[in-house]
Amino acid sequence: MAEHRADILVIGAGIAGMTAAIYAARAGKSVAVLECEGFGGQIASSPQVENYPGIASISGADLSDALYRQASDLGVEFHFARASGVQPQPDGSFVVPGDAGNFACRSVILAAGAHHRGLDLPREQQLTGRGIGYCAVCDGAFYRGKTTAVVGGGSAALQSAEYLAGICEKVILIHRRDTFRGEAALVARVTALPNVELMLNSVVTEYLGDPKLTGLAVENKNTGARIEVAVDGVFLAVGQVPGNGPFAPPLQLDEAGYIQAGEDCKTNVPGLFAAGDCRAKTVRQLTTAAADGTVAAVAACAWADAHPAN
Numbered sequence: 001m002a003e004h005r006a007d008i009l010v011i012g013a014g015i016a017g018m019t020a021a022i023y024a025a026r027a028g029k030s031v032a033v034l035e036c037e038g039f040g041g042q043i044a045s046s047p048q049v050e051n052y053p054g055i056a057s058i059s060g061a062d063l064s065d066a067l068y069r070q071a072s073d074l075g076v077e078f079h080f081a082r083a084s085g086v087q088p089q090p091d092g093s094f095v096v097p098g099d100a101g102n103f104a105c106r107s108v109i110l111a112a113g114a115h116h117r118g119l120d121l122p123r124e125q126q127l128t129g130r131g132i133g134y135c136a137v138c139d140g141a142f143y144r145g146k147t148t149a150v151v152g153g154g155s156a157a158l159q160s161a162e163y164l165a166g167i168c169e170k171v172i173l174i175h176r177r178d179t180f181r182g183e184a185a186l187v188a189r190v191t192a193l194p195n196v197e198l199m200l201n202s203v204v205t206e207y208l209g210d211p212k213l214t215g216l217a218v219e220n221k222n223t224g225a226r227i228e229v230a231v232d233g234v235f236l237a238v239g240q241v242p243g244n245g246p247f248a249p250p251l252q253l254d255e256a257g258y259i260q261a262g263e264d265c266k267t268n269v270p271g272l273f274a275a276g277d278c279r280a281k282t283v284r285q286l287t288t289a290a291a292d293g294t295v296a297a298v299a300a301c302a303w304a305d306a307h308p309a310n
């Protein structure tokens with residue numbers, strides 16, 4: 001027996017999910033969004049977004065707040081809850097169980113995004129929150145005037161390093177390759193900062209310190225040399241992993257765990273659509289997440305119209 005009902009249920013309140021909610025609500029549908037961690041998803045932890053069309057610069061938190069307000073004003077219902085599966089019903093509708101009860105809906109948009117990848121080194125979990133972090137904006141202030149490291153070579157790592165450079169005495173940017181994958185403008189800015197030290201062709205092999213992180217063992221991939229660097233904190237920005245496990249089956253995932261759905265956001269389950277970073281795709285950005293949210297919402301509304309509630 002379902003405790004809650006909506007025409008369209010969106011799982012995940014990141015950019016994809018909130019965009020989908022806005023489109024579905026504007027199409028006249030009742031919309032509920034389930035979010036288990038924080039409204040805004042990944043981008044909420046970004047200090048500065050400079051590539052969203054029409055907005056020269058905005059913090060990820062402000063962008064998230066604006067989307068949340070826009071959706072709420074349209075009547076979208078947000079629930080702080082984790083969806084634990086999706087159950088297709090014989091009449092084309094769905095039941096989504098979760099820790100806030102069961103939601104009955106006519107169509108589901110799965111926009112569960114992705115979460116931070118770790119380095120898979122011993123004691124990583126034990127030291128998380130004790131020197132190991134993933135969000136420079138959230139936790140950078142703990143390291144004011146201290147030395148931190150950032151691991152990674154993409155835009156997220158560069159943004160974190162730039163943000164921390166404004167707070168910390170020194171930031172060591174550790175990257176396993178000799179060039180960065182991030183945007184050229186960002187690379188130029190970060191590499192010019194006087195208190196950012198680059199350690200290229202280098203990988204972290206060990207976390208040092210107990211019960212708090214005090215340093216890192218770093219190996220140079222070219223020479224094999226191992227050095228120990230003293231740091232007060234390290235921020236990992238080495239990519240994302242999807243969290244689609246609870247939804248497969250019925251959803252089909254690829255080898256990396258992403259939902260097999262094309263640009264039309266259609267999954268192998270009719271009436272269930274996938275939007276944003278949780279979907280198999282080549283470019284994971286705000287614009288592509290918003291585009292997916294739009295496509296999925298239009299398709300979900302059409303499905304709901306074709307499968308009216310009994």
Ligand SMILES: Cc1cc2nc3c(=O)[nH]c(=O)nc-3n(C[C@H](O)[C@H](O)[C@H](O)COP(=O)(O)OP(=O)(O)OC[C@H]3O[C@@H](n4cnc5c(N)ncnc54)[C@H](O)[C@@H]3O)c2cc1C
Nearest residue numbers: 012014015016036041042083112113114276277284285286
């Ligand atoms: C630090 C950082 C900086 C970035 N900077 C930029 C940038 O400048 N420009 C750019 O274009 N992109 C940037 N990105 C990438 C961009 O943030 C993502 O591509 C985009 O936010 C993906 O949105 P999404 O809605 O698909 O997923 P997410 O943002 O991952 O949102 C998914 C949401 O679903 C929720 N969720 C997951 N499972 C469940 C469940 N079972 N039940 C309920 N809720 C669930 C999660 O808690 C999360 O809030 C950055 C990413 C990071 C990490």
